[in-house]
Amino acid sequence: MSGLEFIEISCTKRPTRIVVPTSKSYANRLLILAATDPREIHLKNLPPSSDVTAMIRCLQQVGVIIERYEGNSVIVKNCFPECEVQNNQITELLTGDGGTTNRFLLAFLARGKCRYRLLTDGRMGQRPFGEQVDVLRRLGVEVEIGHLRGQFYFEVQGPYNFFDTSVCVRSSKSTQFASAIMLALHDLLLSRKSSVIPIEVNSSEKYLKLTSHLISNFNNASTFDIVPDFSSVAFFVALGAVLGDLLIINCSQSDPFQADAYILEVLKMMGGVYSFSQEGLWISRRELWAYDFDCALAPDMAPAFCFLAAYAKGNSRLKNVTVLQHKESDRLAEMQKILSLFEIKFTYNEKECFLEVEGQSEKTIRPAITYEAIADHRMIMLAAIFMKKNSGGKIVGHHHVKKSFVDFFVQLENN
Numbered sequence: 001m002s003g004l005e006f007i008e009i010s011c012t013k014r015p016t017r018i019v020v021p022t023s024k025s026y027a028n029r030l031l032i033l034a035a036t037d038p039r040e041i042h043l044k045n046l047p048p049s050s051d052v053t054a055m056i057r058c059l060q061q062v063g064v065i066i067e068r069y070e071g072n073s074v075i076v077k078n079c080f081p082e083c084e085v086q087n088n089q090i091t092e093l094l095t096g097d098g099g100t101t102n103r104f105l106l107a108f109l110a111r112g113k114c115r116y117r118l119l120t121d122g123r124m125g126q127r128p129f130g131e132q133v134d135v136l137r138r139l140g141v142e143v144e145i146g147h148l149r150g151q152f153y154f155e156v157q158g159p160y161n162f163f164d165t166s167v168c169v170r171s172s173k174s175t176q177f178a179s180a181i182m183l184a185l186h187d188l189l190l191s192r193k194s195s196v197i198p199i200e201v202n203s204s205e206k207y208l209k210l211t212s213h214l215i216s217n218f219n220n221a222s223t224f225d226i227v228p229d230f231s232s233v234a235f236f237v238a239l240g241a242v243l244g245d246l247l248i249i250n251c252s253q254s255d256p257f258q259a260d261a262y263i264l265e266v267l268k269m270m271g272g273v274y275s276f277s278q279e280g281l282w283i284s285r286r287e288l289w290a291y292d293f294d295c296a297l298a299p300d301m302a303p304a305f306c307f308l309a310a311y312a313k314g315n316s317r318l319k320n321v322t323v324l325q326h327k328e329s330d331r332l333a334e335m336q337k338i339l340s341l342f343e344i345k346f347t348y349n350e351k352e353c354f355l356e357v358e359g360q361s362e363k364t365i366r367p368a369i370t371y372e373a374i375a376d377h378r379m380i381m382l383a384a385i386f387m388k389k390n391s392g393g394k395i396v397g398h399h400h401v402k403k404s405f406v407d408f409f410v411q412l413e414n415n
Contacts, residue, residue: 096121341369
């Protein structure tokens with residue numbers, strides 16, 4: 001392993017007090033809304049996520065003034081496209097591999113008149129985007145896609161010049177397509193008495209409700225606090241339920257607009273115990289029972305549920321698992337790989353679209369392993385909590401967790 005970057009996971013130190021990052025889903029939505037509003041907007045407690053960092057950097061590059069204060073808080077001081085500097089050149093933006101970052105920026109930049117090239121990373125070129133490109137073109141926006149210097153790119157030039165009374169957005173593969181249009185055009189849609197109608201919504205419906213909630217309440221305030229990220233909470237809920245008492249300090253209530261808050265309901269259905277107090281969210285260890293989880297309800301929660309299923313009595317099913325194939329990785333394939341590394345029995349039924357995990361005794365301890373990570377933060381976190389439960393191990397390429405949870409490994413050792 002000489003020359004390769006890796007981190008060692010200890011099985012002797014068990015986390016007991018955790019601080020999770022705030023939500024990048026909230027942060028990137030609010031950044032887009034703030035960048036379309038002429039008022040000064042304060043956003044407090046932004047997460048140090050690479051997706052959010054990329055969003056801020058790109059907004060600044062197109063003329064939006066964003067100033068940091070008090071660590072992770074910012075003031076957005078002007079709006080787009082009023083701040084756009086007209087030129088005949090293509091402005092290149094390094095957008096990273098984030099779904100919200102790329103999809104939201106693609107719709108947002110079409111408010112302007114200049115031409116922008118979004119240079120992406122990772123698997124973005126393999127992830128769904130066709131439905132969003134189609135609706136942008138229907139609205140008069142020029143959109144091209146291609147590869148340049150080994151990177152997949154979107155090229156976009158507005159402005160929007162066609163509106164019906166309603167804009168239908170096919171969302172069978174991602175609700176981010178509809179959210180992107182809703183956020184980018186919220187003020188124009190209101191003034192023209194138009195609306196976005198998501199159709200063929202197969203998963204992640206709560207993220208659409210989050211978008212609608214933020215838009216409808218945005219004009220009522222100029223300061224917004226970003227809430228804890230339940231996608232991150234879910235991993236420590238799962239770990240605490242299996243290993244023992246654990247406190248998530250900065251999580252004092254559930255969130256009806258985050259799909260992954262469903263982890264608490266699932267834990268309860270499996271026989272687990274949790275409680276909120278002034279200190280935060282307490283997770284206690286209890287005997288867990290098998291449960292069937294529909295991945296379409298909360299796709300990002302599937303890895304945490306997979307861990308719970310591995311230590312529940314009986315066989316648990318993850319249903320509608322094809323929604324996991326279009327993330328930062330093919331999570332369906334990668335979860336099976338991780339289950340195999342830890343010798344956990346499972347069956348994948350492709351025809352009926354479910355993954356069945358056979359629960360094993362909590363007393364079963366597997367030997368230390370080395371996991372060569374792909375560029376997917378959720379899969380790295382899943383492998384890490386399996387290591388923590390068993391005999392530890394090494395993760396090569398662990399740095400990809402910075403996409404959502406920069407100090408994940410610090411928290412994992414925090415007792």
